[in-house]
Every structure is written in structure tokens, then in C-alpha cells.
Amino acid sequence: MVFGFNGRLVYVDLTKEEIRVTELKEDWCRLYVGGSGYATRLLYDLVSRETEPLSPDNVLVVMTGPFVDTFPVSPKTAFVTKSPLTGYLGKSIVGGSFGAMLKRAGFDGIILRGASEKPVYLAIVDGQIEIRDATHLWGKDVLETSRTIKDELSNQKVKVAAIGPAGENLVRIAAVITDERRAAGRTGVGAVMGSKKLKAIVAYGSKKVRVYDREKLIHLMREHLGAPLKSPRGVGLRSYGTSGGLIGYALDGNVPIKNWTKGVFDKVDNITGQTLQKVYKSRGVACGTEVVCSIQCHKELQVSEAGWDEWEKCPEFETLALMGTNLMIGDGRALIAINRLCDRLGLDTISTGGTIAWAMEAYEKGFIKTEDLGFELKWGDGEAVLKLIEMIAYRRGLGDVLAEGVKRASKKINPETEKFAMHVKGLELPAHHPRRYHSIGLAYATSNIGASHLQGMTMLVERGILLPEYGISEIPKDIESKVKVTIIHQNLCAFLDSAGLCKFGVFGIIDFNKIAEEYTAITGFKTTKEDILEAGERIWYLERLFNLKLGLRVEEDVLPKRFIEEPLDEGPIKGVTCPINQLLELFYHYRDLDPRTGHPSKEKISKLGLDIELD
Amino acid sequence: MCLAIIKVKIYPDLKNIIVTEVNTMLVKEVLEVLKASLRLQGQYAVVKNGRILSDNEYISDQDEIVLVPIVEGG
Secondary structure, eight states: OOTTSOSEEEEEETTTTEEEEEEOOHHHHHHHOSHHHHHHHHHHHHOOTTOOTTSTTOOEEEEOOTTTTTSTTOOOEEEEEEOTTTSSEEEEEEOSSHHHHHHHTTOSEEEEESOOSSOEEEEEETTEEEEEEOTTTTTOOHHHHHHHHHHHTTOTTOEEEEOOHHHHTTOTTBOEEETTTEEEOGGGHHHHHHHTTEEEEEEEOOOOOOOSOHHHHHHHHHHHHHHHHHSHHHHHHHHHOGGGHHHHHHHTTOSOOTTTTOSOOTTGGGGSHHHHHHHSEEEEEOSSTTOOOSSOOEEEEEOGGGTOOSEEEOOOHHHIIIIIGGGTOOOHHHHHHHHHHHHHHTBOHHHHHHHHHHHHHHHHTTSSOHHHHTSOOOTTOHHHHHHHHHHHHTTOTTHHHHTTOHHHHHHHHOGGGGGGOOEETTEEOOSSOTTTOHHHHHHHHHOBTBSOTTSOOHHHHHTTOOBGGGTBOSOOOSHHHHHHHHHHHHHHHHHHHHHTOOGGGTTTTSOHHHHHHHHHHHHOOOOOHHHHHHHHHHHHHHHHHHHHHTTOOGGGSOOOTHHHHOOBSSSTTBTOOOOHHHHHHHHHHHHTBOTTTOOBOHHHHHHHTOOOOOO | OOOEEEEEEETTEEEEEEEEEESOOBHHHHHHHHHHHTTOOSEEEEEETTEEOOTTOBOOTTOEEEEEEEOOOO
């Protein structure tokens, strides 16, 4: 058996209504840790270039890591599939208690294949697995779905991962929402669930997995839980959540404004986390009821004037930026309403914001007309955005085009608009700015899921959150050091996504010598910080090889040209562009990738011990 | 010895102004003094006229600054 795990996975073929329990492979746990690493290894064998992402042949893996439910600050569950948005690795990592409950139910992960004829949900309760009818849930929003299931199971403690109408309608930017309000938002994982007619997955149980050295682990838990309270990053996140980041980032030029064309937004003060938490009564909680965390970055607001009688989620930084500054919406209440609607309909706020920003620019430039929409679509119009979000989720009118994501929508509306469709490999850009922090531009261009700020959080390093344990003791200034930082961060993020640890509870909070001790105490695998980096590196190359198998071309490791050819004419980053070509050249060199094909060398694959057959 | 009198706002409260005396004009040191006297926890940036001042810049007598809490989020 492997400590830190149950040692069992659920395999479900929804076409055949077949349920099997399979054993977790210890050698894969050693090589790929768990979580997204393990899931990607599974997917490597199960999915091919020919697999249509929204067909029954696609596979969705829901996977936990060894830290989940064995250690605090570790709520992360990985949803991994072939993305309907990018055609490559689809991965979204979500907080909350769903993963912990899945483990307590007796399983480490779920492998889903096939498609049901009618809507169903999967209930995994205390070791029992059942496919249940969900016809009555189809069409309901996420919140209603979750609460209806809890009521019919007569158990308010079950954890539900559900899709909303967006996922049902195969919207390629659809999310899976867990714990009623935590989003596995990226890469269209919600559409894959919808294509399988799988409305929800429910988990509940009381089993506790065994760890290797409980006494040592308790000591390490205490240390880790105390660390955020002593760190500036921990104090900041605890005070305001990620929404508190907006004002500092805006002052520093690190936000998108008007689809990345402007450097200043004069209404930003209206929508910062600090302002929202001053205007409305607020509270901070952990991201899930079963999550032990001393940061509690999930902030909630009471917006009773809107007639909402429950605590509403304070939008995260990414939402405030992509829906706020990027769309020039300077109305905090409108952004809370937008966030609420996206969560209930099951849409990724990052991709939705990026797609709507493109639509607004297309409208401004005359590519989209009022008659195409039935209303005007001007920058800053929150009401119009709310209407458009509904149209996207239900694929109504022009919403049917936008539901395809910005890459496909721009191609369809007019190839001229592709110039300002802001994505990498089809995944819409998050909010951190490649003109401001060049290393995040490189991280976006080379991330294995498309533009993601969580597959290499290098903006943190450029802002002074260093990694001295890995030799990063000063802020990188030149191209070479930015490339090296990006590679290290990508590897560490790959490890954390696989282990189940929250990045907010690690970077700037505690060093990786401690993480290695924690991992050793949980699993019994004697691990150093160098081993962690190597495991992350192995997983990064596994993801890369998976994408190459699916047809990835080196030309797709790019940034939108706007960051290279269009400097801003105002604000903190006036005149600056991102030197992506120089960064990429060195990146391929240090990653040992062939610059013509993007393939890693055989020596590199062999050295890392990747156990896969290359095509 | 008082070197400067400065006006301080603490974000997001931009209406209340705290007038205070400081015995240094180096941003890094002013920030430390203010954090201690105002009992502020966490990381703050010193902002003047909408621009973040670097640690090694100087403020001037009668300057109006805003202390902005810095959060490194996702």
C-alpha cells in the first residue's frame, strides 16, 4: 500500500453503466506523485490524437494527491482531460472539500469514460458507488443542483462537484463547480462532464487514510499552519483574499485594461478587494468546510441590498481583473453579480472575461453589430455583460459563437479579429501582464494547458517572493535568469498540483525543505527538495509529451502579438513589450527541447525515468 | 528631530487624512515608522500621485502619501 492514499480508484464507463474499482499503482505514485501528475499518466495511455474531446471516447480523470485530507492547506483536486478548448492537456485544479470527501469515501480518484444516454450523477458514499438518475437536475444551476442532491440524499455534508447549464450545453469555457462555489474553471472541463451527460459527482465518507509518520506529521502541521501568520504574503491573503491584490497590481501595471490596450483604469478603486470588503460586511473562511487552513483566503460578502440573503463570494483577483479592469467595469456590485452568475451557470470567469473583452473590441471596431446582439456592447456596461453571460451559457444568439471560446469565435466572426483574441493554445489569458513581468509571458507561452498563471507563478518571483532554497535569491532582471526562474516555477507548480497542496499556502509562506519533510512523513518516500524539483520536472515533461502526442506544434508556444508589437502609451508600463522570442530561445535550450519540433531529447526523457512509449 | 510633516491615507479609506511628523524622509524608513505607529500588519506600498515609490526614494515635507496594502494573490 502507498501511505497518503487509499490505494483505490473508481473506473466508470458511463456508456456501459459499468463500475470497477482498480488499484493505484505505487510506481506511478513514486514517479508522478498523484493528483494531476498521476491523472496525466493515466490519460497518456487512454487518449489519442483522434479522440474528440466532447465524444464518449474522451476520458476525464478526477484525482487527489497524497497531501489531500492528510495535511492542512491541501485542498486541491485535479480535473484532467483532453481539453475541448485547446485540444491538448486540459487541467483544472480546484480547492474546497470535494477531494477530501472523495478520499474519506474510500477512493483517491475517478476515471470517467463513455457517455450516458440520459442525465446522471455519480454518488460515491462510504465505499459504495452508484450511477443515479439526474433527469430532474438537468437544466438546474449549480447551487440548486448541489442543494437538491443534498436534500435527496438527506445529507447536508456530502460534497458535490457539479456542472451548470454551460457544461450541459457543451460550452467550451464551462467549469465544474465544487462545494457550491469553488471553480475548476480552466480548459473546459465542465463541457467534458456535460458531453458525458454527467451532471454531478457526489462524495461522502468517514474513512481516514494512513500516513507514514503521524507523530512527525503533527509537528510539521503545526509549523506549517503557523507560517502564514508570520509571512507578509500570508497576512495579506488572510486579510483580503486574492481580491486584495488588484490595487497593488494595478499600480504596478500588472492588470489587463480594455483587452490589454490601456495602462490606466480610473475606476479601479471602486472594485478592489479592500473597497468591496469595506463597503459590504465581509468574512474570511477556508475554501471548504473540511479544509484546515490558517490563511482562509476565501472572502464572502453580505450584499443584502441586492436582495441576496446569503453570503456571496467576493470575486477573486482574476475575476475582478478579467471582468472588471479588462472590460472597464468600475462597479463593484456589478462584478459581484457577474461572479455569482458565472458560478451558478458554471462558467470560467477568466475565459468568459477574456472572450467578452474580445467581443467588446470587435463591437467597437464594427465586426459585431448591435443587431447581432439585440443590445449595445460598450466598455464598462455591466448589465450588457450579464446578458451576454446568459447567452453564452445557453448558447443563445451570438452567445453560441462566444461559447466556443475566443480562438474559435474570432476565427468565425472575422479573421481580422484574431489579432486581438487574447489566448495561448486556445486558452484565454489570465490577468498577470506579460509586458510587466516578462517571465509570466514565457510561462503563458510554454504552459502545457495554454495561458495559465498557475502553471508557473513567476510574477511572484519578479515581485520579490524568492526561492532561496533553489538558488533564487534575487529578483530576476535579465533574460537568462527569467528563463531559469520560469523553469523552476513550472516544475514546482507541477509537483504541487500533483501533491494537492495549495500554492497560496506554499510560495512566500514556507520553503521546500519543509515540503519535502512533509511529503516524506505522509508517504514514506524519502524526499529532498531536489527530489521535489525533479518530480515536478518529470511531470512537466510528461504533460509536454502528452501534448506532442496529441499534435502540439512548436509554433503554438507563442504569446498574442499585442504584447510584442503594441506597447502601451500610458501608465506604469508605457512603452514596454515582452521579449518573448529571446525568452523562448533560451527556454528551449535549458529545457532541452528541439527548437524545430518542440520535442525533448531522448536523453532527457531517459534521465527523468519517464515510463512511456514514444510514438 | 522632525524632518517632515506628511499627510497619510490608508487605503481604501481615502477620505481620512492622518497628519504626522517623521524624522526620516527615506521611503523605506518612513514606511517602517508608520507601520509601527499605526500598527499595520503585512506588506504595504507607499504611493504618491498614483505611483508606487521605491524603497530608496525620498519623500518631501508636506507630501501626501497613501499606504496601500499589498497582497500577492493568484
